[in-house]
Amino acid sequence: MTNPVVQKVNPMLTEERAKASFPVEELTYILDGGKFNTEKRREIEELVTKDPNFEHPPIQFMTREQQYSLAVKKALLVQQRLKELDMLDDPYASYFFRRIAMPREVSPIGLHWVMFVPTLMGQCSDEQRERWLQRALNYEIIGTYAQTEMGHGTFLRGIETTATYDPSSQQFVLHSPTTTSIKWWPGGLGKTCNYAVVVAQLHTQGRCHGVHMFLVQLRDESTHRSLPGVVCGDIGPKMGYHTIDNGFLQLNSVRIPRENMLMRNAEVQPDGTYIRRVSNEKLTYGTMVFVRSLIVSDAARGISEAATIAVRYACVRRQGEPSSPGAPEPRLLDYPVHQYRLLTCVANCYGLWFASEVLRDLYFTVQPDVLEGRTERLPETHALSAGLKAVGSNRGAACVEECRRCCGGFGFSEASGLPKIYNDINPACTYEGENTVMLLQTGRHLLKCVERARRGEQLAPSDAYIRSRPTPQPKLAGGPLTADLLLGWLRWRSLSMLLEVSGRFNSFIEQRQAWADAFQAVSRRLTRCAEAHCILYVGQAFLDSAKAAENPKICGVLTSLCRLFLLNEVVSGAGDVQLSRSDLARCQDAIDSLLTELRPNAVALVEAFDLPDRMLCSVIGRYDGQVYEAMLQWARQSPLNATDVHESYELYTRQFLAGRSLAKL
Ligand SMILES: CCC/C=C/C(=O)SCCNC(=O)CCNC(=O)[C@H](O)C(C)(C)COP(=O)([O-])OP(=O)([O-])OC[C@H]1O[C@@H](n2cnc3c(N)ncnc32)[C@H](O)[C@@H]1OP(=O)([O-])[O-]
Numbered sequence: 001m002t003n004p005v006v007q008k009v010n011p012m013l014t015e016e017r018a019k020a021s022f023p024v025e026e027l028t029y030i031l032d033g034g035k036f037n038t039e040k041r042r043e044i045e046e047l048v049t050k051d052p053n054f055e056h057p058p059i060q061f062m063t064r065e066q067q068y069s070l071a072v073k074k075a076l077l078v079q080q081r082l083k084e085l086d087m088l089d090d091p092y093a094s095y096f097f098r099r100i101a102m103p104r105e106v107s108p109i110g111l112h113w114v115m116f117v118p119t120l121m122g123q124c125s126d127e128q129r130e131r132w133l134q135r136a137l138n139y140e141i142i143g144t145y146a147q148t149e150m151g152h153g154t155f156l157r158g159i160e161t162t163a164t165y166d167p168s169s170q171q172f173v174l175h176s177p178t179t180t181s182i183k184w185w186p187g188g189l190g191k192t193c194n195y196a197v198v199v200a201q202l203h204t205q206g207r208c209h210g211v212h213m214f215l216v217q218l219r220d221e222s223t224h225r226s227l228p229g230v231v232c233g234d235i236g237p238k239m240g241y242h243t244i245d246n247g248f249l250q251l252n253s254v255r256i257p258r259e260n261m262l263m264r265n266a267e268v269q270p271d272g273t274y275i276r277r278v279s280n281e282k283l284t285y286g287t288m289v290f291v292r293s294l295i296v297s298d299a300a301r302g303i304s305e306a307a308t309i310a311v312r313y314a315c316v317r318r319q320g321e322p323s324s325p326g327a328p329e330p331r332l333l334d335y336p337v338h339q340y341r342l343l344t345c346v347a348n349c350y351g352l353w354f355a356s357e358v359l360r361d362l363y364f365t366v367q368p369d370v371l372e373g374r375t376e377r378l379p380e381t382h383a384l385s386a387g388l389k390a391v392g393s394n395r396g397a398a399c400v401e402e403c404r405r406c407c408g409g410f411g412f413s414e415a416s417g418l419p420k421i422y423n424d425i426n427p428a429c430t431y432e433g434e435n436t437v438m439l440l441q442t443g444r445h446l447l448k449c450v451e452r453a454r455r456g457e458q459l460a461p462s463d464a465y466i467r468s469r470p471t472p473q474p475k476l477a478g479g480p481l482t483a484d485l486l487l488g489w490l491r492w493r494s495l496s497m498l499l500e501v502s503g504r505f506n507s508f509i510e511q512r513q514a515w516a517d518a519f520q521a522v523s524r525r526l527t528r529c530a531e532a533h534c535i536l537y538v539g540q541a542f543l544d545s546a547k548a549a550e551n552p553k554i555c556g557v558l559t560s561l562c563r564l565f566l567l568n569e570v571v572s573g574a575g576d577v578q579l580s581r582s583d584l585a586r587c588q589d590a591i592d593s594l595l596t597e598l599r600p601n602a603v604a605l606v607e608a609f610d611l612p613d614r615m616l617c618s619v620i621g622r623y624d625g626q627v628y629e630a631m632l633q634w635a636r637q638s639p640l641n642a643t644d645v646h647e648s649y650e651l652y653t654r655q656f657l658a659g660r661s662l663a664k665l
């Protein structure tokens, strides 16, 4: 472990650590994708931990302006260090450097590398890449991705910003024609960035050709003042994300050169002729597919942090009636219901972790083809990234919240680190496509798969289980409830639900309803189908990874955790399909047995994520388990404690107690 142990380790945690039935370090290697990666990550963590430039008092005690300013400094310092260390071209190293340097601070320049650079990579012609990409990669310019407007987020085709081509000057005129067309939300847009990829409706030769992307300079490169016609600023405080300046942008007939339209997929020629290079216009949405796939991994990481805190705390927190006179009070982790709450979060975390890896591999397999215009596997990639983004962030937020509640009152204190983890993960349910809308995209794809199966067409690998006829329900009674059997049941459940909804959909179509109306009529149920499909994907990825573990002890514990995940899905989804009472009872019994089996490995399973104290930022989740002293120390830093008597006493309370009117003050 790379944890700086500041205190003697709490013996209750030492005792729990000793119970591990498998080599924790080896599981860490699996999670990191190999020993080499683990070592590299630890080196980076050490570099940052030793660097005094990244030290500062807890940001929770700072004003928003102070938080933002500090975040800008640190984000830029990270870039400088990465350059000095020659790590800029290493995505793995730079990712971990950023994470550990700014563990609970959303970066004001985050959109630059998450969306601006990937958009330039995916949407520029080769010539445009030459011109801008290197400047962006060198941080000579800092950009964001400005798509959402006040009036339109989900319905992208409804965006109102216009880019009208003027052949006489060979320029585009970017304009916000209404208040609702003002760009709203883009990260770093308010104060930090000087460029943006702006999504706008393209007009040329009197015709509108739909949404396209344009590179727009917002601020002067030397003074940072906003350019003529550009009105931008910060949108104000939010539920979280205090360190980032999500912004607004109004464009008043801002002129940009023709060459600033991103022209990989379509082009406007000097005379204004519009040429589309690829048939699939949804290629413009490519950056979103990429970022959605990253969100699944973010969700798993968020749960891993919250679960590490809550499981460690559950080992050192005693609460309740002693089992016999003189015995100590039980630890939270001794309660089966607490084990259930925490271990199901841990199981979700591992499932999403492995699923995000499979999804990432799929994205990187398909992307080179897509860039060349071969889009056969794009529908599957879009459906999976949209659905898994939704399931991942929904689960992520729910599990982090469960872990927070598992820590009682301390979970509500910022000292626990948990409110911030929750507030970091929760917006992912909304951004990059609101979750319900994303599930509907997956549902739409699944409906089409049933149709294609009916026509005898071949389906993509993750859809291949979809048939046009039902299959028999796998029997849960009788033999052992193996992970394969449970996964088979979930596959059957997904197909059954889908066929029922698709049958309903077809009956509406036969009644001559329009496609869109029939879709709306089944949409509520379709979101459940999409979830079931994605959960199946997660379960499959989990089981495949468990089986791939070479060490039999690791294989064993991962398979048990996977069974817990699958059983929990069977039980919670029992209402979607017919599951007999006896089958349900068997599954419930199996869950109880698994809790007992997994409990000794609870600490080992979260510590395999190898999260240093610096990353957790948690008084109650620290490696040494010395919670109470640290909590007191933390509270002492509150600015309210700077003086014994706060000024409000003199100003108001004293007057109030003396019976004077406060209204005149
Ligand atoms: C750190 C992050 C910070 C945050 C940043 C942000 O939030 S940035 C802002 C993030 N903002 C958002 O995320 C906005 C969310 N909104 C959207 O993404 C879109 O408006 C939409 C997908 C909801 C609808 O789009 P629409 O009305 O144009 O489409 P439609 O429903 O009529 O379907 C037509 C066809 O297109 C297909 N298809 C669709 N998408 C994709 C894709 N990506 N790829 C491939 N294909 C795709 C679809 O499957 C269907 O295929 P079919 O069945 O005909 O073969």
Ligand SMILES: Cc1cc2nc3c(=O)[nH]c(=O)nc-3n(C[C@H](O)[C@H](O)[C@H](O)COP(=O)(O)OP(=O)(O)OC[C@H]3O[C@@H](n4cnc5c(N)ncnc54)[C@H](O)[C@@H]3O)c2cc1C
Binding pocket: 111, 145, 146, 147, 148, 151, 152, 153, 154, 155, 184, 185, 186, 187, 241, 246, 427, 430, 431, 432, 433, 434, 435, 436, 437, 440
């Ligand atoms: C922290 C944060 C960062 C962001 N960063 C960026 C950024 O960098 N760049 C950027 O361009 N944008 C950004 N966004 C904007 C984000 O992408 C949008 O908020 C998101 O796409 C949802 O759009 P909306 O807010 O307009 O909600 P709406 O589309 O108005 O949705 C409101 C509700 O209506 C429901 N709904 C909408 N349409 C349908 C439908 N067809 N069927 C059923 N239900 C529907 C949704 O599910 C949702 O619950 C960010 C947002 C947040 C919160």
